[in-house]
Amino acid sequence: MTESSYPSDVVSFVTGRRPLLGSFRSVVLVPALTPSAAGLMPESERLGRWLALWDRWFMDALHHAHGGVAAHRHLLYDRAVALKLPAMPVSMVAIETVGEACRALALGFELSVPVATDADLEQVTATAERMPMQRLTLRLPADGRAPSPDRWVTALEALCRRSVLEIAGPMARVRELGTSASATLAATTHVYLPPATSDAPPPVDGAGCGLRFAVHVAADGWLYPCRGLVGLPPARLGHVDDDIADTVLGGRPYALDLARLAAAGPGRGPTEATARAGGESGSSTTVVDPGRAAMPAVCLSHRSQVAARSGTVSGRAPAALDDSQ
Amino acid sequence: MCYQSAGPRGSDTLGDATLERDVLLRVVAQALDVPTLEPRLQLVGGEALLRLDDCLAVVETAARAGFQSISIATNAFWARRPKVADAHCARLADAGLTSLEVSFDAWHLPWVEGETVSNALEAASRRGLPVTLRVLTSRDHGVDDTLARLRPAALDAATRIHCTTVASTGRAGRELAPGEFLARGDLTAACHRELSLTVNPAGDVFPCCSGLDQTRALGFGNVRERSIVAIAAEMSASPLLRRIVFEGVGSLVPLLEHAGVTVADPHSSICSLCWSLFSRDDCVTALRALFPEEPFRPPAAAGD
Numbered sequence: 001m002t003e004s005s006y007p008s009d010v011v012s013f014v015t016g017r018r019p020l021l022g023s024f025r026s027v028v029l030v031p032a033l034t035p036s037a038a039g040l041m042p043e044s045e046r047l048g049r050w051l052a053l054w055d056r057w058f059m060d061a062l063h064h065a066h067g068g069v070a071a072h073r074h075l076l077y078d079r080a081v082a083l084k085l086p087a088m089p090v091s092m093v094a095i096e097t098v099g100e101a102c103r104a105l106a107l108g109f110e111l112s113v114p115v116a117t118d119a120d121l122e123q124v125t126a127t128a129e130r131m132p133m134q135r136l137t138l139r140l141p142a143d144g145r146a147p148s149p150d151r152w153v154t155a156l157e158a159l160c161r162r163s164v165l166e167i168a169g170p171m172a173r174v175r176e177l178g179t180s181a182s183a184t185l186a187a188t189t190h191v192y193l194p195p196a197t198s199d200a201p202p203p204v205d206g207a208g209c210g211l212r213f214a215v216h217v218a219a220d221g222w223l224y225p226c227r228g229l230v231g232l233p234p235a236r237l238g239h240v241d242d243d244i245a246d247t248v249l250g251g252r253p254y255a256l257d258l259a260r261l262a263a264a265g266p267g268r269g270p271t272e273a274t275a276r277a278g279g280e281s282g283s284s285t286t287v288v289d290p291g292r293a294a295m296p297a298v299c300l301s302h303r304s305q306v307a308a309r310s311g312t313v314s315g316r317a318p319a320a321l322d323d324s325q
Numbered sequence: 326m327c328y329q330s331a332g333p334r335g336s337d338t339l340g341d342a343t344l345e346r347d348v349l350l351r352v353v354a355q356a357l358d359v360p361t362l363e364p365r366l367q368l369v370g371g372e373a374l375l376r377l378d379d380c381l382a383v384v385e386t387a388a389r390a391g392f393q394s395i396s397i398a399t400n401a402f403w404a405r406r407p408k409v410a411d412a413h414c415a416r417l418a419d420a421g422l423t424s425l426e427v428s429f430d431a432w433h434l435p436w437v438e439g440e441t442v443s444n445a446l447e448a449a450s451r452r453g454l455p456v457t458l459r460v461l462t463s464r465d466h467g468v469d470d471t472l473a474r475l476r477p478a479a480l481d482a483a484t485r486i487h488c489t490t491v492a493s494t495g496r497a498g499r500e501l502a503p504g505e506f507l508a509r510g511d512l513t514a515a516c517h518r519e520l521s522l523t524v525n526p527a528g529d530v531f532p533c534c535s536g537l538d539q540t541r542a543l544g545f546g547n548v549r550e551r552s553i554v555a556i557a558a559e560m561s562a563s564p565l566l567r568r569i570v571f572e573g574v575g576s577l578v579p580l581l582e583h584a585g586v587t588v589a590d591p592h593s594s595i596c597s598l599c600w601s602l603f604s605r606d607d608c609v610t611a612l613r614a615l616f617p618e619e620p621f622r623p624p625a626a627a628g629d
Contacts, residue, residue: 017358017360018357018360018364067360071360071361072360072361073361074361074363077517077518078518170481171472171477171480171481171486172477172480172481175469175472180467180468180469180472181467181468181469183464183467185468186462186467186468186488186490186507187462187490187507187508188489188490189487189488189489189490190488191485191486191487191488192483192485192486192488193484193485193486194480194481194482194483194484194486195481204423204455206393206394206395206423207388207393207421207423208364208391208393210364210393211363211364211365211393211394263391263393
């Protein structure tokens, strides 16, 4: 089965009082959980070139939106590229190349990275000194490993001066490390992200997908509108090696109604309805899939719908990272 | 308005002002016609959930109007008993609330206990409602002091724990010693990325809820008299507001000093500076002369 199982239409990113363009003003890089021959993500210089093309598309589209830049100037703010690494890489050079590409385009760069050892801490601190980051998330692994408390607090106190800091991990362990006792950290705005404590899918803030949309770039270079649809061919917006004009961003017909999804979400599909019948809304799961742990039920449901309609053999969600990994 | 100004007897600045339900619903139904507004709505207090039924009506209206993120900030007073906490979260979620924000810190302690807040965090989590715990800190009151009062399971039930320093505005500015405040950011910074179109309990509209909304000198409009869309358009075109928002409130200081007004008080943040400038009679008098086209209230009305 092919994408032609879906009716297709050209997506307008520029029409309306609140153009869809606003939902795609940021990029999320979705690395592979394990390195493949192609690597964790598209090669950094290739990615940098694509970011420049995407940024040019965005600025041109803004000029063509109803009312032009004057009416939508606010969409120029809060544009960022976010990357959540599954593991600390041997070298941060590729990450720093992407970060520099973001800086050249005046885009924010947000990095989330697991920190299990003092060496990991040193590596991320050195990167932060070389490359400004809008937001830095440090994730303590679920296996109980952590940097030494002294090094941890010293590093946090240095890092919080450069970025908005987020610390992910069980609060008991975060506190044992002395994090919340640091007066230096307390003098900044910072965020703790406790991990999910049950097998229930994480809650999702808002029925519409618009606040969760971004251009998601998978490790193999395919582009998607959201995390939940990564890996499904009918949901592809294009590829980093395509000219923007040959992608959905540039007017190629698309199988999904992005405007409706942005405003109202996918609605209830058979999977979600079944799940709801079996338990409290938002908290039950019926799909046994190792990738489901960090994906909201509504996203899993929609993924299953898209997979089923396209005849994709498996709606298996890409293994997702939760904040404890 | 939180600790900045609210309390059992109303707001320090505005008295016992409150917005009527029909006004709230009308504003919420119209607000997304403001073209630059993100589809996010937050109800804050005082304590918004003292008016649970009105909050439910606002949430339902907001969901129908197309707001995608609808949250309520609360001190969780309603969560003394877990079953009641569960019931509240269920009603709010069913009405369309997409997230909850629970405020707890040293200054909430006289009125709300840690066990109550823990109940609220756990109830929200059970209901599948994202819940953010918001903690304010000062030199004498760190993050750990607050977290230690909550059950460990409740801490892990929170989706996010957001920590920031208390701002020297409103009641905090009057009651806390200057040394308590931790410096937050750079006084030359601008706030254009931090704005929230705010309707205060008196119905007056402001570009933020961080201090300017608790002053009375500027009057861009009241939602009882004009649509929020018209008021927002006028604010967007205001040279004074654009200067504050894009150049930073610190850009007013040289103008004031040139006009003979001393702005020497230490300020911990741009919010504190802004609140101070628009609260002081001498500053407001000078600004009124410097920006005669702006909708400053007459001195008597501003001081009411």
